[in-house]
Amino acid sequence: MNVMNIKRIAAAISCSLMTVVAHAAVLPATQTDSQWFKDSAANVVAKAQVDTKKTAKNVILFVGDGMSISTLTAARILQGQDKADNQGGEENFLSFEQFPHTALVKTYNTNQQTPDSAGTMTAMATGVKTKAGIISISDTSLRGNCLSSKGNELVSLVDLANAKGLSTGIVTTARLTHATPAATYAKTPERDWEGDFNLPAEAVANGCTDIASQLVMRDEANSLTVALGGGRSYFLPTTVKDGENKAGKRKDGKDLTKAWVDNFSKSAYVWDKKGFDAIDAANTDHLLGLFNPSHMEYEADRADDVGGEPSLTEMTAKSLDILKKNDKGYLLIVESGRIDHGHHAGNASRALTDAVELSNAVKAAMDATSSDDTLIMVTADHSHVFTIAGYPKRGNPILGLVHNVDGTLATANDNKPYTTLAYTNGPGAVVGVRDDLTSVDTQDKDFMQQALIPMESETHAGEDISLHARGPGANLVQGVIEQNVIFHIINQAQQLGGTKY
């Protein structure tokens, strides 16, 4: 043992003693008796005891479309402030924010610094980044060019799970044919080819098919067990009016809802809440639910829907009831599709209400599964230019005007008040003089937050989003990762056969 080693040992012993001393005396009681101190110490003890299994029988991937980190913060405060015993709301956690494993996710597309949903969900669903607008086709293809997509199709998590004999499900509040859900089951060089009427002559000539038909016209072995969302008009011909008296949009005359029922065993199609509630999970093996001609309603407006719609939580719970019947396991992908739309409209209230509902859906999934055999991951596809600003006092209504710590109304250089939540760009921008919000109810769900740069629609943002995980394989969620790593985490945890384990 040389001198250097002796010095190191002495130093280690010394540090060890210091730690003991620090616990006993260095920290004053005002520190160690603090509830903040106690809670966080207990949190670390719990983390030290986390023992994560490696293999997942089931995987549930939740995607909040456009659910930026600022959206998570604002949604958790909104939910917290709705609780009767809240201490301001900031102390609240969304259901998945206490999952043991978290990572930051880089979202760019191969051709865009700030991405779109087609490219980002393709990354998650196939393990390969691609261009914006392209769905589960590799980057070598040209957007909107069918011929160039041929031979460049990518195998998705759904394809792999089906091949392994698992049950698969897609749930969304957007159209089922919209880019995010579509990337899980369809392959097309153009996200807008949702129905046959969207296909240009080149696509038809070269054998590309629309997204709606790709969802339905599948072999039973590679079929979806559950598909719930909006987009009914993309599945019905122009000659058929739906239950809400809206005509379909398909020009090929095909009624894909009928095809679903005809093609698959123990199948059912529902279009409203009543039909949804009547579904007996025990006797249904293939469920298609299309609850709106286009996107489903925002959660804030759901009660006003003509035909009635189930919530994201209800759709998730029903899906699990059906998927659980497969002893081999299942893969369920759930998208909260309209957080994104609320932000695009510059309307934080609707975006946040949908984010809270996503948290509720995750809670339902947590309650219905075991962390011993089910990996639950929650993420977003991209961010939005949504900010939480000013120095509002603790407990200031998250949708309200900024009030200083002393309770006075904070004002900007133009002597007008401002809201905590705002957007960098979008329809809330004012050219000229900014509105005086002094007498405006900024907490009204229809209030449009102010913005800086005038644009008809607020835009996505390019910063990272988060990934939260619990259950077998969740330990793989760590650090800053490329978005396509999510595919590999699921493939690894569920041993889907996409790569070596």
Add this chain to the structure above:
Amino acid sequence: MKNRLLALMLSCLVLPNVAMAAQEAQCPTLQAEHLKAQYQVTNGKGQQWQMTLIRNGQDFIIQRDGSTFEEWSSNGEYVRYFPAEKRSVTYRKGDLRALNIQHDRDQLYHVVSPALPTHMTKTQSKQEACFATQGFEGKVNGLESELVWIDAISLPAEFILGQSQPNLAYKLVGVEPFNSDAFVVLTQDYQDIDFADVGDSESDPFIAKMINQGFIEHGGSGFYNSEGQSIEAQGGHGSHSH
């Protein structure tokens, strides 16, 4: 084509002020819910433009210029059509709420609020051309105004906002029957997009142009000034104009 247009014009009912002496026998049967009415609109600067209202049951279309027209559906949807591009943008109820766009459907359907007569004083009742009309006068938006109302079709023959110094005047210049089939044809074969999808469609040249230039009109009065802005919505909260 010109002949067809001419025939259409001749088939229109005669103008209220020009053809007072028209024979009742020449008046086609009109249903208030299936008609096309054309108005001459004049603003305070003396500028004039045409406005067309087409009703199909409780659905209706309003066209103020050649570049766009708008449709309001009984299910609460609002669609803006761009004939040159054969493109349309649909705003569903939730989109309109999220954008804080409030339309007074009743006022748009009747050109002026159908409640106006109840707030004004009756003046002369007349038989003008094919219609029995009832005159009203009184204050609207704080301005002395005049209204000539046709009860049979629930539309104004004339409305002048601000009698002494007119701010806005609507004058009915033609009305004709318009059936459901013709109404459907007007909106056929448009490539439609949900407004909710606009933010994800920036690579679409049409949408990109619209995102940058703006293509919706916020506000709810149904009265538009020469710049196309709602004259009652100016300064209202959340009705940011751009």
